[in-house]
Amino acid sequence: MISKKWLQAAAVAGAVPFILTACGGGGGEDGGDGSAEGSELSGQVGLDGSSTVAPLSEVAAELFMEENNGVQVSVATSGTGGGFERFCNGETDMNNASREIKDDEAANCEANDIAYEGVQVANDALAIVVNPDNPIDCLTVDQATQIWDEGSTVTSWGDVDDLDAGDLAGEDITLYGPGSSSGTFDYFTEAINGEEGQIRNDYTDIGEDDQAAIVGVEGDVNAMAYIPYSYFTEAGDAVKPLLIDGGDGECVEPTLENVQNGSYAPLGRGLFVYASDVALERPEAVEFMSFYVENSEAITETAGFVPMTEEQMAASHEQIESLTAAN
Numbered sequence: 001m002i003s004k005k006w007l008q009a010a011a012v013a014g015a016v017p018f019i020l021t022a023c024g025g026g027g028g029e030d031g032g033d034g035s036a037e038g039s040e041l042s043g044q045v046g047l048d049g050s051s052t053v054a055p056l057s058e059v060a061a062e063l064f065m066e067e068n069n070g071v072q073v074s075v076a077t078s079g080t081g082g083g084f085e086r087f088c089n090g091e092t093d094m095n096n097a098s099r100e101i102k103d104d105e106a107a108n109c110e111a112n113d114i115a116y117e118g119v120q121v122a123n124d125a126l127a128i129v130v131n132p133d134n135p136i137d138c139l140t141v142d143q144a145t146q147i148w149d150e151g152s153t154v155t156s157w158g159d160v161d162d163l164d165a166g167d168l169a170g171e172d173i174t175l176y177g178p179g180s181s182s183g184t185f186d187y188f189t190e191a192i193n194g195e196e197g198q199i200r201n202d203y204t205d206i207g208e209d210d211q212a213a214i215v216g217v218e219g220d221v222n223a224m225a226y227i228p229y230s231y232f233t234e235a236g237d238a239v240k241p242l243l244i245d246g247g248d249g250e251c252v253e254p255t256l257e258n259v260q261n262g263s264y265a266p267l268g269r270g271l272f273v274y275a276s277d278v279a280l281e282r283p284e285a286v287e288f289m290s291f292y293v294e295n296s297e298a299i300t301e302t303a304g305f306v307p308m309t310e311e312q313m314a315a316s317h318e319q320i321e322s323l324t325a326a327n
């Protein structure tokens with residue numbers, strides 16, 4: 001998503017020399033292997049925002065600083081919403097976001113004269129997870145809505161329509177979910193309940209600590225949570241991700257292939273980094289953003305996320321080129 005002030009920002013960024021060698025590209029005076037040995041870049045780049053995107057940005061920062069030891073890149077986690085508040089107040093250079101910017105957040109950026117660019121850096125998925133000893137394997141979106149929606153009267157597994165919960169039918173459900181500042185919260189509530197922020201209020205709020213949900217579900221056969229892809233893949237056998245029936249009667253597993261091809265609906269999503277025009281007046285910020293996209297495949301593999309498709313990669317490259325075009 002491009003802010004309406006972005007053409008002006010891109011013109012400013014375009015005045016900054018684009019050192020392609022720092023991104024592993026061809027040409028330039030490097031060590032011959034794409035490294036930026038002898039790079040004179042210096043300064044600081046500060047990111048905040050989504051706890052989901054943070055592991056990606058931390059890997060990107062570490063790899064970038066190995067090649068540019070004069071630059072310090074810091075990554076904080078205030079949640080997507082909390083991060084956008086700081087970003088649009090001009091307190092950070094970039095915001096990690098597990099959703100696109102909202103209209104009110106965009107208005108805040110505009111009011112503070114902050115232009116921005118949102119660049120996709122990876123794919124992700126949310127998984128509804130249960131304890132490994134739970135007999136349920138698949139959940140329809142309608143059943144998930146019945147459990148999680150605002151005003152839900154579901155207290156036990158047996159209260160859910162057409163759900164064969166076996167011996168758990170009479171047992172109370174224990175629910176874990178992130179706080180309202182989380183992009184994961186925003187995405188899940190819109191995808192499952194039809195409106196961002198619309199959710200029952202009697203679940204255990206884990207804030208930005210997705211690991212707490214894993215611990216809770218692992219220790220309670222009656223527990224359920226929704227968490228990002230990277231967390232349930234890392235959790236291994238500690239939790240069981242449920243297959244999702246989006247309404248056509250087919251239960252779809254949350255796998256890398258299904259997330260990329262769009263069949264794991266509606267819980268697949270893109271992950272983004274938003275950069276401000278003020279940040280992109282500085283060469284270290286331009287170089288970091290370029291490096292992030294250029295090396296996204298290695299970064300997503302290291303951090304345990306779903307890489308972008310070729311089409312998504314091409315779109316992100318075009319956005320980066322627009323930021324660094326010296327016209």
